[in-house]
Amino acid sequence: xxxxxxxxxxxxxxxxxxxxxxxxxxxxxxxxxxxxxxxxxxxxxxxxxxxxxxxxxxxxxxxxxxxxxxxxxxxxxxxxxxxxxxxxxxxxxxxxxxxxxxxxxxxxxxxxxxxxxxxxxxxxxxxxxxxxxxxxxx
Amino acid sequence: xxxxxxxxxxxxxxxxxxxxxxxxxxxxxxxxxxxxxxxxxxxxxxxxxxxxxxxxxxxxxxxxxxxxxxxxxxxxxxxxxxxxxxxxxxxxxxxxxxxxxxxxxxxxxxxxxxxxxxxxxxxxxxxxxxxxxxxxxx
DNA sequence: TTGCGTGCAAAGGTTTTGCATGGCA
DNA sequence: TGCCATGCAAAACCTTTGCACGCAA
Numbered sequence: 001x002x003x004x005x006x007x008x009x010x011x012x013x014x015x016x017x018x019x020x021x022x023x024x025x026x027x028x029x030x031x032x033x034x035x036x037x038x039x040x041x042x043x044x045x046x047x048x049x050x051x052x053x054x055x056x057x058x059x060x061x062x063x064x065x066x067x068x069x070x071x072x073x074x075x076x077x078x079x080x081x082x083x084x085x086x087x088x089x090x091x092x093x094x095x096x097x098x099x100x101x102x103x104x105x106x107x108x109x110x111x112x113x114x115x116x117x118x119x120x121x122x123x124x125x126x127x128x129x130x131x132x133x134x135x136x137x138x
Numbered sequence: 139x140x141x142x143x144x145x146x147x148x149x150x151x152x153x154x155x156x157x158x159x160x161x162x163x164x165x166x167x168x169x170x171x172x173x174x175x176x177x178x179x180x181x182x183x184x185x186x187x188x189x190x191x192x193x194x195x196x197x198x199x200x201x202x203x204x205x206x207x208x209x210x211x212x213x214x215x216x217x218x219x220x221x222x223x224x225x226x227x228x229x230x231x232x233x234x235x236x237x238x239x240x241x242x243x244x245x246x247x248x249x250x251x252x253x254x255x256x257x258x259x260x261x262x263x264x265x266x267x268x269x270x271x272x273x274x275x276x
Numbered sequence: 277t278t279g280c281g282t283g284c285a286a287a288g289g290t291t292t293t294g295c296a297t298g299g300c301a
Numbered sequence: 302t303g304c305c306a307t308g309c310a311a312a313a314c315c316t317t318t319g320c321a322c323g324c325a326a
Contacts, residue, residue: 001246006214006305007298007299007300007304007306009299009300009305009306009307011306011307028290029290029291030289030290032196034290039288042300042308043307043308044294044307044308044309045290045291045292046291046293046307046308046309047306047307047308047310049290049291050292050306050307063205063206064205065203065204065205065206065262066203067203068144069201070289070290071289071290072291079288084323087252089250089256091256093261094155095317098254098256099282100250100254100256102251102253104248104250104253108242109247111240112227112238112242112244112265112267115240116227116236116238116251117243117269117270117273117274118227118229118238118239118265118267118268118270119267119268119317120265120266121230121266121267121268122216124206124230124266125265125266126205126256126263127250127252127256127260127263127266128205128258128262128263129256129257129258129259129263130256130257130259131256132144132256134257135255135257137164144280145279145280145281145324145325145326146325146326147280147281147282147325149282150281152310153304165313166303167316168315179282181282181283182283183283183284183315183316184282184283184284184316184317184318185281185282185283185317187317188281188282189281208291208314208315209314209315209316210315225308227296238298251323257288
């Protein structure tokens with residue numbers, strides 16, 4: 001039974017504050033590491049990576065792969081309720097994150113669990129593609 | 139003026155044959171390296187990476203980053219048009235990447251396009267979760 | 277013969293792990 | 302006090318580069 005306590009440490013708070021201050025912008029782990037290495041109270045690589053993982057697992061952070069960017073990008077999505085029950089669509093062109101609530105997804109989860117014996121984790125899953133605004137631009 | 143000659147070497151042919159034999163499935167550079175390291179006539183990392191780059195430039199291969207998969211994925215596209223019909227499931231416990239071919243996915247894509255005006259990119263999308271083997275272990 | 281192809285070794289960058297120490301509850 | 306958090310160092314990974322040798326044209 002893994003039940004991390006999530007102690008309230010200075011580092012944890014500082015990292016979360018920083019990501020929130022970016023106001024939804026994407027940031028790589030490397031950028032965060034660099035940011036905190038120049039601070040009066042520096043924070044180590046390891047700590048940053050571990051907190052990013054934890055914040056992902058609690059749904060506060062979303063993680064993306066971006067073509068041409070070395071390393072993975074993170075984005076703060078906050079405490080919005082319901083992120084456990086819906087999926088996310090990410091436009092690869094404009095970067096827009098769309099929260100998609102739809103019972104089609106419940107059926108998808110059910111189908112994959114029943115027919116493919118696989119339990120989807122909606123918190124970590126992001127569907128990539130192109131939004132309507134960007135497809136119209138073409 | 140760089141104008142590579144693209145000599146017909148055994149290695150070049152072997153790599154292309156292998157990727158074609160995957161029939162549109164996605165494969166990482168690491169998987170290809172591993173595949174050829176166990177062959178009677180092994181092929182080195184360097185050669186494989188360089189051929190992948192070349193095949194990309196000639197348009198035979200598509201390269202894309204896949205969320206959560208370590209390393210970049212490649213796919214043979216040749217003259218073909220389709221082959222967008224399968225998704226990937228990645229087990230968060232054992233790391234296994236499962237290729238899932240299922241017409242449920244076609245319906246999902248159609249639904250999201252029609253009702254949510256979003257065109258899914260199946261090449262990049264990975265559904266996270268837990269596979270049956272790992273859920274049984276618990 | 278010429279110049280690209282090959283592959284070992286080593287470097288570069290990102291992420292993870294081991295382990296001793298520090299700090300919250 | 303009991304864990305968890307922290308962070309250094311080192312390892313594990315993926316990918317690229319340098320360089321000497323091999324081989325197709």
